[in-house]
Amino acid sequence: AALLWVGGLGALLVTARDADVRTVAVPRFSRLALAAVVVLGxxxxxxATARLTSPTDLVTTAYGAVVLTKVVLLACAAALGGATRARLRAGRLPVLVWAAVEVLVLVAATGVAATLTHTA
Incomplete structure (x- = not known):
């Protein structure tokens, strides 16, 4: 799901200058990105529920802290994605800075996800 989100974002950015492509691609990618966010969530x-025994583990264990960090990063990436979508739909270019920040946040979330595999 994360790969589809990042890869789709890259493809969208490459084609974003063409208004006709934007008209077709933005709604399609938005649905894909939303699906990716849902799947990742x-x-x-x-x-997380397989490893955490209670909600308090989110604030009392290292694993819980990493989970919370990932949740915050994914929420930020989703918010940036929504802002990028709104700018593209309005024809407000460039969106490269917005999308670049979104990609950086997703890279950080990927790093945090990798940390989850080593945090018990």
Whole structure:
């Protein structure tokens, strides 16, 4: 799901200057990105509940702290994605800075996700 989100964002940015492509691509990518966010959220929730015994573990364990960090990063990336989408739909270019920040946040979230595999 994360790969689809980042890869789709890159493809969208490459084609964003063409208004016709933007008209077709932005709504399609928005649905894909939303699906990716939902999949990442659900799978992350399932993984977290498998390791955390209670909600207090989110603030009392290293694993919980990493989970919370990932949640915040994914929420920020989703918010940036929404802002980028709004700018593209309005024809407000460039959006490269917005999208670049979104990609950086997603890279950080990926790093945090990798940390989750080593935090018990």
């Amino acid at each position: 659900v799978t992350g929730l399932l993984a």
